[in-house]
Amino acid sequence: LMVWLRRCTHYLFIVVVAVNGTLLTINAGDYIFYTDWAWTSFVIFSISQTLMLTVGAVYYLTFTGVPGTATYYGLIITVYTWVAKGAWFSLGYPYDFIVTPTWIPSCMLLDLAYWATKRNKHSLILFGGVLVGMSLPLFNMVNLITIADPLETAFKYPRPTLPPYMTPIEPQVGKFYNSPVALGAGAGAVLSVTMAALGCKLTTWTYRWMAA
Numbered sequence: 001l002m003v004w005l006r007r008c009t010h011y012l013f014i015v016v017v018a019v020n021g022t023l024l025t026i027n028a029g030d031y032i033f034y035t036d037w038a039w040t041s042f043v044i045f046s047i048s049q050t051l052m053l054t055v056g057a058v059y060y061l062t063f064t065g066v067p068g069t070a071t072y073y074g075l076i077i078t079v080y081t082w083v084a085k086g087a088w089f090s091l092g093y094p095y096d097f098i099v100t101p102t103w104i105p106s107c108m109l110l111d112l113a114y115w116a117t118k119r120n121k122h123s124l125i126l127f128g129g130v131l132v133g134m135s136l137p138l139f140n141m142v143n144l145i146t147i148a149d150p151l152e153t154a155f156k157y158p159r160p161t162l163p164p165y166m167t168p169i170e171p172q173v174g175k176f177y178n179s180p181v182a183l184g185a186g187a188g189a190v191l192s193v194t195m196a197a198l199g200c201k202l203t204t205w206t207y208r209w210m211a212a
Helices: 002-028 035-064 069-090 104-116 121-144 150-156 180-211
Strands: none
Touching: 035 069, 035 104, 035 121, 035 180, 069 104, 104 121, 121 180
16 A cells, blocks of 8 residues: 555656646746847746756656656646646737747657667766757747747737836847857756756655655
């Protein structure tokens, strides 16, 4: 009975991490409204999503030991976010209010790193962490440019709390070293390695707890 209860608790933890990933998206993902800070918000969004995704997906992947479960984890949080997006849309918010992140391709790279190195968790931490950190901002920028222009959306649906004197102005176009993709990918690639290591450690702690 205790083993069954502990396994149920583990799977509940997986769901909690996925739900928190979704909530983080709702809080960090409406950068489309922060017109004058859009790209800064995108960098923060990229880093926060990369870290949340990495720790949850690596934990799930190393717990099962089956390549493919990271992609399944990405699918779970993608579905959650689309449900949240639908809920906001039903309340009258514009369709682009929440930009649904592109998690699944990065999760597939994580699975690939695990599978190609014959389930070596140290390779997963190093290669998988770097791959997720480098790829997620890129995939999400491609996703972002396929939706409505942030300026157009912000002026069409201004935030009600924004005073008239703070009306957003069109930002200047930055050079490459100001690129939100480059900044997000660079920071994410470094920090994701740490988060991948934490995901592996969570698996170790879980197995010890289940065996107690």
